[in-house]
Amino acid sequence: MPEAVAKGTVVTALVAALQAVAHELQRLTAAVAAAVAAHADGPLVMSFPRTGRVNAAQILAELGDDRSRFVSDAHLAAEAGVAPVTYQSGKHRGVGFRRACNKRLRQAVVCFANQSRYRSPWAAAVYARARARGCRHPHAVRVLARAWLRVLWRCWRDRVPYDPSKHRTAQLLVAA
DSSP: OHHHHHHHHHHHHHHHHHHHHHHHHHHHHHHHHHHHHHSTTHHHHHTSTTOOHHHHHHHHHHHOSOTTSOSSHHHHHHHHTOSOEEEEETTEEEEEOOOSSOHHHHHHHHHHHHHHTTTOHHHHHHHHHHHHTTOOHHHHHHHHHHHHHHHHHHHHHHTOOOOGGGOHHHHHHHHO
16 A cells, blocks of 8 residues: 555656646747747748648757858758768769758758658659659658758749748649
8 A cells, every 4th residue: 555655646747747848848939939930931931732830940949040051952961961872982873861861950850851741742743753763761751851852952042931822843742
């Protein structure tokens, strides 16, 4: 009987600690949402399908404010680790996973790309084509992330929110 009382006390203490953590998590999420809304590029990043406030904050933090930092969408993709790297030595040539990159940016972009396929028919089609070619899920999501980075870079550079009606490849998919 004393053991049951002790275990009950421990459970009660753990519940109180978890409630405090949950409350703090809600407070931090609200602070992140307010910061993203106040950021100059916040509405731009939030215009993409299923970005999410926390993920948008990660993308914004890793992109930074200096638009000259990424001279092209290929440069951004390489920095994000979603563009493959080519290895060559003598007659041997191979293509592999890019390990030297900004891993926080890769995580944010890949997370966004994975979620976007549930809202965007274009993203779902890009992912499905990658899977049909034999890519495993992580590789297919990186392929989709690379495709999204082309669009994100252009919107970010031009300071224009994402508009699916102006996305030509998405419109071709809808017309088909």
